[in-house]
Amino acid sequence: MSDTDGKKPLGVGGGAGRSGHVKQSFSHGRTHNVVVETKRKRVVVPAKPGAGANARPGSPAALASDPSKRPAGISEAEMERRLKALAAAKAREASEAEARAAEEKAREEERERRRAEIEAKEREERERLEALRLKEEEDARRAREAEVRAQKREETRAKPAATEARAPSPADRAAAEAAASRAETKGVSTSAPRAKTDRERDQRQDDNNRNKNARDDNRRTTGKLSVTQALGDGEGGRQRSLAAMKRKQEKARQKAMGGMVKPEKQVRDVQLPESIVVSELANRMAERTPDVIKSLMRMGMMVTANQAIDADTAEIVIEEFGHKAVRVSDSDVEQVIDMVEDKAEDLQSRPPVITIMGHVDHGKTSTLDAIRNANVVSGEAGGITQHIGAYQVKAKNGAILTFLDTPGHAAFTSMRARGAQVTDIVVLVVAADDAVMPQTVEAINHAKAAKVPMIVAINKIDKPAANSQKVRTDLLQHEVVVEEMGGDVQTVEISAKTGQGLDQLLEAIALQAEILELKANPDRPALGAVIEAQLDVGRGPVATVLVQNGTLKRGDIFVVGEQWGKVRALINDKGDRINEAGPSVPVEVLGLNGTPEAGDVLNVVETEAQAREIAEFRIQQSKDKRAAAGAAITLDQLMAKAKADQSVAELPVLIKADVQGSAEAIVQALEKIGNDEVRVRVLHYGVGAITESDVGLAEASGAPVIGFNVRANGPARASANQKGVEIRYYSIIYDLVDDIKAAASGLLSAEVREHFIGYAEIREVFRVSGIGNVAGCLVTEGVARRSAGVRLLRDNVVIHEGTLKTLKRFKDEVKEVQSGQECGMAFENYDDIRKGDVIEIFEREEVQRKL
Incomplete structure (x- = not known):
């Protein structure tokens, strides 16, 4: 359709619709024609039989069956691939749904099974309790019946005379027998009414007990506990425990069997230290902690279970509960250590412990090396011994000797003192070319303080400058009298370098040990001294222990100083692991919980609890000492x-x-x-x-x-x-x-020294604006410097000391003025200068001091 002007009208779509005109009317006579298009109604034609006939329009199957309806640009292979992917996704969804359903079903079955198990357990518990209740009721009923029968027998025995006096006549007996035979013929007993009454009464009592127990069971087996139930006392009260139920049943049984018998209170001896925690006091008395707290509250003490009370208060509480208080001291925990006493028949000979002492570089370690054919000096830094070494040596005659090698340097005085405390014999090594030195004197004093015999080994006898007689003479000054001079101290001349005299030294040691008759009991808990202690990275705390008595074994529990432990391993002086160490044997002990102090005593105890208690007591004791020392200030x-x-x-x-x-x-x-x-x-x-x-x-x-x-x-x-x-x-x-x-x-303040450098005499005083008073001076001696310090002298009395503000020669500022020349001087912050005053000029020098 076309317009009057020949143009095509506007249309929407192609041939799917029909076009038309609509005339619109407006105000003032205006009109407007509009071209509209009407959509056609779509007619659906049934699909042809064959592939894709049943497919939904627009679906992939329909598209696949009808190539004309397939989207542009998609090939048949791509369409086939898409269809396969769609089918796989649907199958996967279906399998996942089936798996979820199966899993849900399995979970439901597991829940049902668990529920059935719980119900079965609860049912078994109820049945068991019901059986127990029935058995107890049966026992009680039998007891009551036995009591009734016994009472009847007593009544029968109490009235024999009345029964005999009122004996029935032959006629009465005949009538009674006839009545009894008639009753038996009818099947009725003569005591039936009374028996029936007893059965009814028992039945009513059983029903009441059964209902009450059922209420108790319901209250006990319920799983929920409300606030009302927890705080109430009646039916809704707090549920009873199984122990409470047993106690109730026991009371009922005892009541049925002849009344309650109150158990006799057990009186205990309660060990009471100087202070004790409330809960621990209750445990020692075997009483409830709340009862002890109530008792203390009645005494006016508001305490908690973890609060400590003094011994006097605790003793009052113990007596109130009917027990006996036994006062003990905290130090009593250490009494387990001193309980072992050695008998004379148990003592056996032990090797002597010999300590090598002497001045530094007198050859102590070298002597010991020569004896044990080892080389320890090369392992020591700087060739000096800085640790206490413990070694065992076997002499030619088979005797075992234990040697302690102590440092000789002055810094190791305390270490030498510890060495002398554990030793039996002291070998004092003195160099023949050096005689007695300061540390030699200290070693002599330690040996005397320890009251141990001494053997003097005069070393380096092979040197040309050796003078053994001088050594013996010098020892006299320190009250050491050798055998050669009428004393009892043995002397042996040796050379650690050549080995000369070493055999004689060992013989002297063996002789001295034989005189001492050293003995110990190896069959007792070990007692030893810590010679040295260290913290090893791989092995933990390690202590070098010299066993003095008893035998130290693997697995022994011990306490040493403030530390305790269990022997994990024992290592001898050769580095080998051993299972036990007897008297006079030095070993390294592994298994401590901390590093002990050198010089601490090691004691073997029976249990870990004892060891821990002793260690804690010692730690607390040391803390109290430190606190007391601090409080004393x-x-x-x-x-x-x-x-x-x-x-x-x-x-x-x-x-x-x-x-x-x-x-x-x-x-x-x-x-x-x-x-x-x-x-x-x-x-x-x-x-x-x-x-x-x-x-x-x-x-x-x-x-x-x-x-x-x-x-x-x-x-x-x-x-x-x-x-x-x-x-x-x-x-x-x-x-x-x-x-x-x-x-x-470097922290010392430097020493300041003054050096006099000159004098200047004031000839005139001038007033200069901006500067103040300026002294016109003549340098009479030395030199005047701008940087030097100055003092103002008036009649040879120091009036002022300070620094110069200015030093001028004529109008120029100069650094110094020589003797015989005139100059002008002004003091810093000081103007009181007069004609005739003398200026002393000096320099300061700081000299560093040393300790």
């Missing part, structure tokens, strides 16, 4: 100490060593460094590798970390680099002490 003393600490410069250090003895020796050496102005303060010392905690403590205190034969681990090194903490390593104690002494010397 008054406020005035604290103020004086704080003032003194402010005036004394301190060099803080942190010490870590490989063994306990070395750490103590280093601390003792460092404490001797210093004077009234400076001192060394050891913040902490310990055994083992340097750790991060050590670095943190050093950083907080601004202290260096000193490692003696130990190293810092990886995290500690990284932390030290990050925080700027200095870590220094040493293996020789001399170097460590020298470096610390030099560092402490």
Whole structure:
């Protein structure tokens, strides 16, 4: 259809619709023609039979069956692939749905099975309780029947006379027998009414008990507990436990069998220390803790179960509960150690313990090396012994000797003292070319204090400068009289280098041991002394122990000082693992819970509880001592100490060593460094590798970390680099002490020395604006310098001391003025100068001091 002008009208779509005109009317007579298109109604034609006949229009199957309806650009293979993917997805969804249904069904079956098991268990429990109840009721009924029968028998015996007096006549008996025979003929007993009444009464009582027990069971077996039930006392009260039910049934049974019998209260002896926790007191009395708390509250003490009370209060509580209090002391825990007493017939001979002592570098370790054919000196840093070594040596005659090699340096005095405490014989090594030295005298004093015999070994006899007679003479000055001079001290001339005299030394030791008659009991718990202790990275705390009495075995539980443990392994002086160590045998013990102090005593106990209790008591005792020492200081003393600490410069250090003895020796050496102005303060010392905690403590205190034969681990090194903490390593104690002494010397205030350089006489005083009074001077002696210090002298009395503000020659500022020349001087912040005054000119020099 076309317009009048020949143009095509606007249309929507193709041939699917029909076009037409619509005339629109508006106001004022305006009209407008609009071309519209009408959509045709779609007619659906039934599909032809064949492939895709039943497919939904637009579905993939329909598209596949009708290539004309397939989207453009999709091939038959692509369409086939899509259809297969769709089918696989539908199959997968169906299988997943089936799996979920099967899993849900299995879970439901498992829930049903568990529910059935729980119900079966509950049913069995109810049946068991019901059977118990029925049995108890039956027992009670039988007891009642027996009691009734016994009562009837008593009544029958009590009235025999009345029965005989009222004996029935032959006629009455005949009538009674006839009545009985008639009753039997009818099947009725003469006692039927009374029996019927008893049965009814028993039945009613059984029904009541059954209903009551059913209520109790319901209340006990219910799983929910409300607040009302928990706080109430009646039917809704708190559910009873199985123990409460048993107690109730027992009471009922005892009541049925002849009344309640109250058990007799058991009186106990309660061990009462100086203070005790409330719960522990209740346990020792076998009473309930709430009852003990109530008793204390009645006494006016509001306490809790974990609160400690004193012994007097606890004794009152114990007596109130009817028990007996036995006062004990906390120190009684150590009595288990002293309980073993050796009998004379149990004592057996033991090897002697010999300690090698002497001055440094006099050949102690070399002598011991020659005896045991070993080389220990090469293993010691700097060729000096810095640990106590313990060795066993077998002499030519078969005798076993135990040697302790102690350091000779002055810093190891405490270590030598510990060596003398455990020894039987002291071998004092004195060099023939050096005679008696300071540490030799200390060793003599330790031996005398320990009251042990001494043998003098005069070493280095092979040297040309050797003079053994001088050694013997020098010993006289220290009250050591040798046999050659009429005394009882043996002397043997030896040479550790050539081996000369070593056999004679061993013979002298054996002779001395034979005189001492050393004995010990090997069949008792071990007793020993810690010679040395260290913290090994792989093995943990390790203690070198010299067994003095008894036998130390693997698995033994022991306490040593404030530590305890169980012997995990024993290692002898050759590095071999052994199962036990007898008297006078040195061993390394593994299995401690901490590093003990060198010199602590090791005791074997029976149980771990005893060992732990003793260790805790010792720890608490040491804490109390420290607290008491701190509390003993008054406020005035604290103020004086704080003032003194402010005036004394301190060099803080942190010490870590490989063994306990070395750490103590280093601390003792460092404490001797210093004077009234400076001192060394050891913040902490310990055994083992340097750790991060050590670095943190050093950083907080601004202290260096000193490692003696130990190293810092990886995290500690990284932390030290990050925080700027200095870590220094040493293996020789001399170097460590020298470096610390030099560092402490740096804290000393420098000494100021004055050097006179000249005099100047004031000839005239001038007033200069902006400067003040200026002295016109003549340098009469030496030189005047601008940078020097000056003093103003008036009649040879110092009026002022200070510095120069200006030094001029004519109008120029100069640095110095020579003798015989005139100059102008002005003082800094001082104007009171007069004609005739003398100016003294000097220079100061700071000189560094040393400790």
